[in-house]
Amino acid sequence: MKIYFAGAIRGGREDARMYKNIIRYLAKIGQVLTEHVGNIDINFKGEISNKDKNIFIRDINWLQMADVVVAEVTTPSLGVGYELGIAEKLKKPVLCLHKSSENYQLSAMLNGNNKFCCQEYDNLANAKLHIDVFFQDLI
Ligand code: 6K6
Numbered sequence: 001m002k003i004y005f006a007g008a009i010r011g012g013r014e015d016a017r018m019y020k021n022i023i024r025y026l027a028k029i030g031q032v033l034t035e036h037v038g039n040i041d042i043n044f045k046g047e048i049s050n051k052d053k054n055i056f057i058r059d060i061n062w063l064q065m066a067d068v069v070v071a072e073v074t075t076p077s078l079g080v081g082y083e084l085g086i087a088e089k090l091k092k093p094v095l096c097l098h099k100s101s102e103n104y105q106l107s108a109m110l111n112g113n114n115k116f117c118c119q120e121y122d123n124l125a126n127a128k129l130h131i132d133v134f135f136q137d138l139i
Contacts, residue, residue, distance in 0.1 A: 001030030004066035004092075006084065007037045011077025015099075016040045019072055021124050022097070022131070026070060029135055033062040059083070066092060068138065070131070073110060073118075074099045081109070088115050095119065095134045097127050 003026050007019040020038035027035075036042070063069070069087040071080055073096045087094050096118040098106050105111075111118050119130040 001068065002066045003030045003032050004063050004069045004083075004087070005032050005034045005037055006069060006071040006077075006080045008072075008075040008077035008080055009037065009042070011079065012075045013040075013043060015072060015075050016042075018074075018099075018124070018127075022070070022072060022127060025124075025128050025131060029131070030067070033066060034059070060086070063087060063092070064090060068092060068135075069094045070134075071096050073097065073106060074101075074104065076107070081107070084110065084116070088113070093117075093134075093138055095131065097121055097130060 005019070005023050005026060007015065016038065017040055020040055023032050023035055023038040026032050063083060063086055069084070069092045071084060071094065073080060084094060094116045096110050096116050098118070098120055100120045100122055106118060110116055117134055121127040121130055
């Protein structure tokens with residue numbers, strides 16, 4: 001099972017620690033192709049040595065290879081939104097996790113899309129439960 005994990009990079013790194021924890025959990029289920037998204041040492045500028053064109057080509061290849069896409073979408077990100085649109089066109093199963101908050105509402109373009117499984121969570125344990133259910137339903 002190849003898993004493409006998506007999370008904000010230039011959109012903001014506020015949730016990077018949560019990405020790391022989610023990726024660690026997903027790695028017990030399958031191969032996470034995009035572990036770097038959970039690297040808490042990178043800032044919103046991303047990796048300087050890898051040109052944007054190379055990043056784009058590599059990530060689109062991984063997206064095509066992936067069996068499933070899991071995205072943490074609390075921090076709005078143009079890149080994650082783009083990846084989710086591509087994932088839908090490639091007919092990949094998609095789980096979108098977002099933290100519950102009074103000050104934040106998930107984009108209707110994700111929440112209103114019945115091709116995506118959008119789940120709100122309060123903490124890591126709760127996010128793990130959503131992941132478990134999502135993967136069980138895939139089988
Ligand atoms: C290397 C390590 C961390 O960051 C880098 C270099 N930058 C990127 N590397 C790989 N994927 C990237 C990079 N920048 C954006 N992406 C992809 O877009 C990831 O798969 C994320 O899911 C998404 C983030 O988009 P932005 O718009 O928030 O940057």
